[in-house]
Amino acid sequence: MDAFISLQKSIERLVRIRCSNYKEDYIKRRILSRMRLTNTADFEAYHKYLLANPQEVDLLRNALTINVTKFFRDPEVFEVLRREVFPDLAARRGSIRIWCAGCSTGEEPYSIAILAHDLLALHPGASVTIHATDIDTVVLEKARTGIYDRKALENVDERQIRRHFISHDDGTFEVRPHIKDLVKFRQHDLMSGIPIARYLDAVTCRNVTIYFTEQQKNELARLIHSALSVDGYYIMGKTEYLGREVEHLFAPYNVMQKILRKAA
Template sequence: MDGFASLLRSIERLVGFKCSNYKEDYIKRRILSRMRLTNTADYEAYHKYLLGNPQEIDPLRNALTINVTKFFRDPEVFEVLRREVLPDLARHKKTIRIWCAGCATGEEPYSIAILAHELTALRRDVNVTVYATDIDTGALQKAMAGIYDEKALENVDRRRLRKHFISRDDGTFEVRSHIRDFVKFRQHDLMSGVPIARYLDAVTCRNVTIYFTEKQKNELARLFYSALTADGYYIMGKTEYLGREVEHLFTPYNIAQKILRKAA
């Protein structure tokens, strides 16, 4: 029996992570990082270690689902959201609903919440809700705690830092409650085929699909299409793209920043 295939079956059973949805090279890199840390020489040895050491399940899950992120990652994208996307939505509706899919440890949904706070300070008749989801419950716990180090905040200017964060004695910063109130965190598997909500005005899913197979990327595009309201916005990662099978579902809005709109 192939050692790698056998290991993947155990990972799906023990960790609850569906490896077949992701590129094989990505899975192998993540497993190899755990093999180095556990001093296991090959897939068979690591498989045996995993089965004999239940405490390895959480570190492996974290390795498989890890996302490197920060507040206002790719600032130009958020500037378009601030100047164009959110004001456009506010012109047409009083309730704006945004899904931040694959939110990791929360930097992106809180960044959107800061923009929402700035919008609603000018438009008090508008209400914004950010649904933030991820498959990794450990990452969601960190997100809900809302405590970040200085490096995660390097794109946050001093005015926003003072206004929206509490400086803690240990050098970290805590998101203030008026920003937290915009965000609803929930565990969700993007591969479930079910959106977190319907009739959404925008979906952000950035730097997530780069790990998926082409088939899963296409299914995810269809999922977001079904979740968005007419002319809703879909914001992708800078290096991501739509497959040919699904590119007709969306029209470009800002090509440079990978912002699309739902096609009629």
């Protein structure tokens, strides 16, 4: 059997990531970066190293999923959510349900929770539930802890930091309980074909599909479409797009910020 194919089979079994969901060049680049760090000469040698060193499983998972994020990443998107999307949902719904898919270490769902907390102050009869999911249990544990360094908060103003974070002596900041309580973290594989919930009012899935094949992007779009209520919002990454096979499933709401609505 080809050494790379054999390695992929072990990755799927140990790391629990379906390599077929990603472009082959991307998988190879991430593995090669781990090979350089582990001083392994080829795929076969790295395969043996992976099997012999259990700690490499988590390191490889992190390399493949690339968890790079921060609070209010792409501030313009969150401004549209704050000024238009969330007030619209509050006016039309008593209970707002949001899914943050591919949530990584939690900065995005907590950013949404901060906006939701401010929204609830203006609409006391409303409620908000945020489902935050990722395939990586390691990043989910960090997300639940909710402790971040100053760099992750560079888009958060000082007033929000004082209101929503606890400052620790070591220079880190912890999300306060009133924000944590709005977010429910859970492991979930986006390629399982099963949404985390149905009749959702909004789904954010940003900067995830850039590593997917065209087929997997289309399957994900169908999954999100099935999860949303009529007129529900789908927020994509700024560099992402819908394939022609699935573009009829959504109508543009804000083209510049990649915010769509579920088509009837």
